[in-house]
Amino acid sequence: MDRRILRTRAQLKSALTALLAEKDIQEITVSELADKVDISRGTFYLHYKNVFDMLRKIEEEMLDGLREAISVAPKNASENPFWRLHPTYEFFTKHGAITSVLMGPHGDPSFMKRVQAVLLEDCRKDYAKAFPTGNEQDYEYLFSFLLGGSLYMLEVWLRTGQKESPDLMAERTNRVVLNGIGAMFPRK
Secondary structure, three states: OHHHHHHHHHHHHHHHHHHHOOOHHHHOOOOHHHHHHHOOOOHHHHHHHHHHHHHHEEEEEHHHHHHHHHOOOOOOOOOOOOOHHHHHHHHHHHHHHHHHHHHOOOOOOHHHHHHHHHHHHHHHHHHHHOOOOOOOHEEEEEHHHHHHHHHHHHHHHHHOOOOHHHHHHHHHHHHHHHHHHHHHOOOO
């Protein structure tokens, strides 16, 4: 893709991030975004249909990036069903500004649900191998506990400025998750 297109989209994304930190998506106009980036409205419309289309495309890019980040298993993945924690925190560190606003008070409430769905797709297989019970209802409770708690930890970490490293947060989340699973599915 042309570098000018990539630069314009990056500037628009940055402008949207700044505006979402201040107000809801419904209050943001194409004119406001174009002015902030110093482009014409026509240039904006070359890239997006409207502000909601822009937000949807940014979220889709984020979710695709997250899928890619958690898809490459390390060599010891079979020994650690929680190996996806580290690449998840790394990904959100890399995209901290936009993620913080998407998960913040002016962001898209459905974004967190979609992040959860992405993580659930792959994590479910890992956990089922590590903690075989054969009881589907137990897995539903387990996954709601794991993902709900893990995503809330992620959200708090983003909201408080990512003071801890992704390594520390992955380890912290891993410890919480293992204690929760240990109570529900003791290893034999």
